[in-house]
Amino acid sequence: xxxxxxxKEESRTKVNLLAYNKYDVIAQRASxxxxxxxxxxxxxxxxxxxxxxxxxxxxxLLENTEIxxxxxxxxxxxxx
Numbered sequence: 001x002x003x004x005x006x007x008k009e010e011s012r013t014k015v016n017l018l019a020y021n022k023y024d025v026i027a028q029r030a031s032x033x034x035x036x037x038x039x040x041x042x043x044x045x046x047x048x049x050x051x052x053x054x055x056x057x058x059x060x061l062l063e064n065t066e067i068x069x070x071x072x073x074x075x076x077x078x079x080x
Contacts, residue, residue, distance in 0.1 A: 026062070030069045037073045 027046040034042045046065075050057065 026065050029062075030065065033069050034073060034076075038076065 024046075026048065027044045030046065031042050031044040034044070048061065050061075053061075
């Protein structure tokens, strides 16, 4: 099945890391949600660096990222 023919429940993601870090989850989650919504291939580039980041800050970062992705999907749907 071509990635462009995915059903709403399907999505495929591939993460290419330039350097190992734990923030690949941001790009992977965003690409999954956008691809699932649009049924099209997407490219998400993400990078984050915070010295001595706390667990609470990571949780907030992931929460804000999810909100931004949802807003992007909503605005994309409105404009198509």
